[in-house]
Amino acid sequence: MSRNPVDPVFNRIEDARLALGLTRQELADEVGVHYQTIGYLEREEYSPSLVLALRIAKSLNQEVSELFSQTPFKKGK
Amino acid sequence: MSRNPVDPVFNRIEDARLALGLTRQELADEVGVHYQTIGYLEREEYSPSLVLALRIAKSLNQEVSELFSQTPFKKGK
């Protein structure tokens, strides 16, 4: 139990991933985590470690600050 | 035991903190963690959660990518 972050971090992983035409499994392979971990992150059920955030940002060609934020993202970007 | 990161993240927390004339305790208070947590991070004994990294970056007026990196920093900014 307890799959809900105390202090949530919002992200655009799914948008960025789809923009590159990647599946969760593919992204997971690239960053070296389980494919369900990507799912948990996209659903914001928990927020990643910094290491993982850095790896994901690199794989998606984004700045960490473009992908993750403590305040919700607006639509479309 | 086991206070050594699998996949280390390098950081400039200490430099940035000292540049602002802050003590670890003061920075810890600002970001809401134990003062020793800052110590562990500065000594790179482990790498922070993304939430904490975002908070620290904000407190130190730096971009996450300026403060944290998967590759070592060169000397002097």
Next chain:
DNA sequence: ATGCTATGTAGTATTAATACAACATTAGAA
């Protein structure tokens, strides 16, 4: 030397992140 402040070290406890397995669901292709 004494005292104080900041920092290091060591140990334990708790919580969050991650892995993983099993099964459900949904959408699209054939």
Next chain:
DNA sequence: TTCTAATGTTGTATTAATACTACATAGCAT
């Protein structure tokens, strides 16, 4: 419709991050 790929859900186990306590050390005042 059936098949399949992608995703969602639930549950458990392990590991890393964080909290906290106590004590050591080092530098700098006085």
